[in-house]
Amino acid sequence: MADQWTFQTKLLHNKHKFDVTTGAVSVPIQHASTFHQQGFDFSPKYDYSRSGNPTREALEEAIAELEGGVRGFAFASGMAAISTAFLLLSKGDHVLITEDVYGGTFRVVTEVLSRFGIEHTFVDMTNLHEVASNIRPNTKVIYIETPSNPLMKVTDISGIVKLAKANNCLTFVDNTFMTPALQRPLELGADVVLHSATKFLAGHSDVVAGLAVVKDEELGNRLYKLQNALGAVLGPQDCWLVLRGLKTLHVRLQQSQETAAKLAGCLLNHPAVEKVYYPGFDDHPGSSIQRYQAEGAGAVFSFQLKDGKAVEKLVSNLNIPVFAVSLGAVESILSYPAKMSHAAMPKEEREKRGITDGLLRLSVGLESFEDLKKDFLQALSKIEIETKTTSS
Numbered sequence: 001m002a003d004q005w006t007f008q009t010k011l012l013h014n015k016h017k018f019d020v021t022t023g024a025v026s027v028p029i030q031h032a033s034t035f036h037q038q039g040f041d042f043s044p045k046y047d048y049s050r051s052g053n054p055t056r057e058a059l060e061e062a063i064a065e066l067e068g069g070v071r072g073f074a075f076a077s078g079m080a081a082i083s084t085a086f087l088l089l090s091k092g093d094h095v096l097i098t099e100d101v102y103g104g105t106f107r108v109v110t111e112v113l114s115r116f117g118i119e120h121t122f123v124d125m126t127n128l129h130e131v132a133s134n135i136r137p138n139t140k141v142i143y144i145e146t147p148s149n150p151l152m153k154v155t156d157i158s159g160i161v162k163l164a165k166a167n168n169c170l171t172f173v174d175n176t177f178m179t180p181a182l183q184r185p186l187e188l189g190a191d192v193v194l195h196s197a198t199k200f201l202a203g204h205s206d207v208v209a210g211l212a213v214v215k216d217e218e219l220g221n222r223l224y225k226l227q228n229a230l231g232a233v234l235g236p237q238d239c240w241l242v243l244r245g246l247k248t249l250h251v252r253l254q255q256s257q258e259t260a261a262k263l264a265g266c267l268l269n270h271p272a273v274e275k276v277y278y279p280g281f282d283d284h285p286g287s288s289i290q291r292y293q294a295e296g297a298g299a300v301f302s303f304q305l306k307d308g309k310a311v312e313k314l315v316s317n318l319n320i321p322v323f324a325v326s327l328g329a330v331e332s333i334l335s336y337p338a339k340m341s342h343a344a345m346p347k348e349e350r351e352k353r354g355i356t357d358g359l360l361r362l363s364v365g366l367e368s369f370e371d372l373k374k375d376f377l378q379a380l381s382k383i384e385i386e387t388k389t390t391s392s
């Protein structure tokens with residue numbers, strides 16, 4: 001029966017809805033680092049918390065079920081999950097990776113994996129011909145993020161999976177922006193789903209965490225071996241915070257998404273705004289793929305001011321959003337990709353990718369749409385006046 005439940009219900013009613021030993025309706029936080037062994041020949045389920053911990057296991061099982069996978073893994077951060085998954089590769093292997101990948105992933109691929117003989121090529125993943133023509137005999141992974149950060153470009157997951165399968169490569173999808181509430185890449189044929197659980201999954205700006213999910217047992221065994229060998233596991237307290245955040249994922253994301261769509265529409269029509277990047281707009285080049293592969297356009301959009309130099313003034317006049325890195329929280333978060341998420345990317349690489357000095361990214365939280373709208377309109381009107389007075 002649980003198989004037929006919707007995602008919303010599964011978030012609350014799963015294997016861990018109560019603790020079997022006590023009936024507690026919140027997963028117990030098991031802080032123990034080690035576990036008593038009954039005897040010499042007894043092989044316990046848990047022996048040491050790097051290798052396995054009951055609280056972590058609850059989170060790992062929850063995310064595996066929500067993504068439609070067979071096995072989940074919780075890591076100390078999104079980057080720990082991503083880096084560990086990349087170590088499925090060996091010296092001499094090649095990765096095809098999306099050109100507007102998250103800045104931290106860019107850094108791992110270009111500055112760390114490269115030192116171990118793992119090669120990479122950046123491509124525009126929205127162009128399947130370009131992807132196909134860059135696949136080499138040693139390409140082992142195609143790595144995508146969709147919608148991408150911060151320009152919200154949409155990659156056709158099924159199209160990439162077809163190319164990957166035809167060439168014996170794995171498909172890795174960073175699903176941080178969508179979460180399984182909106183998009184489940186494993187169901188579209190992807191092999192590894194990765195998350196910064198720091199964002200929407202935990203959702204309250206109070207924990208740094210990463211998750212990985214696979215749908216193949218053998219791949220799961222290989223990833224488990226790496227998780228245990230490298231040891232970048234998530235602590236039990238933080239696992240519990242992610243589990244708690246997950247319970248409200250659906251309702252948070254629905255609300256934020258609805259507000260994001262309306263607010264993106266307001267900014268689109270504003271004279272001080274040059275461009276708004278949001279895959280929910282019908283004229284967004286990826287809107288039909290987005291509708292096919294996801295159940296919504298999400299709660300994040302980016303916008304470019306006509307006057308790039310007015311960015312600072314706009315930010316200082318806004319009262320509601322926090323000005324910070326990160327996204328996917330209960331409070332709206334405004335960030336400046338050029339100096340924050342993409343600071344690790346050289347300026348010329350950044351500009352080539354369209355991440356200009358006038359671009360801001362907004363992750364919409366749970367504030368009222370009316371309040372957010374008023375706040376943006378008053379702040380934008382101040383930069384408009386400024387622009388007019390300086391040009392006269």
Ligand SMILES: *Cc1c(COP(=O)(O)O)cnc(C)c1O
Pocket residue numbers: 077078079080102104145149174176177195196197198199208209210326
């Ligand atoms: C934040 C983020 C990461 C990195 O996750 P951390 O939890 O900060 O290590 C990776 N990918 C995307 C898309 C992100 O937004």
